């Protein structure tokens with residue numbers, strides 16, 4: 612894999628994200644979008660009188676799974692920006708019509724090569740530190756049922772880390788919170 616990430620400008624993306632993702636034109640009719648206050652929220656509304664398009668900026672749902680063996684948590688090293696080379700809990704954005712449980716199982720397989728069985732729901736987090744989109748992250752607890760551990764797709768590496776001493780370079784704040792919550796709720800620390 613030899614991808615060029617030179618166009619990924621985190622600062623620019625963060626700035627754009629908070630301005631309706633930078634959208635300026637109606638995706639249906641191509642007219643200008645105008646910023647209007649609707650129900651107390653700033654929305655981008657199509658300026659054409661023949662079109663009723665309104666852009667609602669919503670967080671993007673994502674799902675993943677916490678897998679712990681012998682007090683070690685499974686993490687993947689990110690192969691793409693943002694936070695390339697940082698570690699995170701295996702997770703990803705939901706595909707259209709997917710259930711979050713399906714997303715979690717699929718992402719685990721894609722990123723770690725492992726087949727997993729979800730054992731329970733763990734927690735839901737908001738994540739506002741990804742420059743591409745704000746996310747709602749649903750995390751499950753899971754067990755490995757098969758497959759061969761091998762980083763692929765969005766991951767450069769996959770490994771288990773001591774829950775008492777996780778890596779410093781965790782990609783997202785919500786993942787850090789999840790590790791802390793796991794230590795508190797499941798391990799009783």
Ligand SMILES: [Zn+2]
Nearest residue numbers: 637640657662
């Ligand atoms: Zn329009």
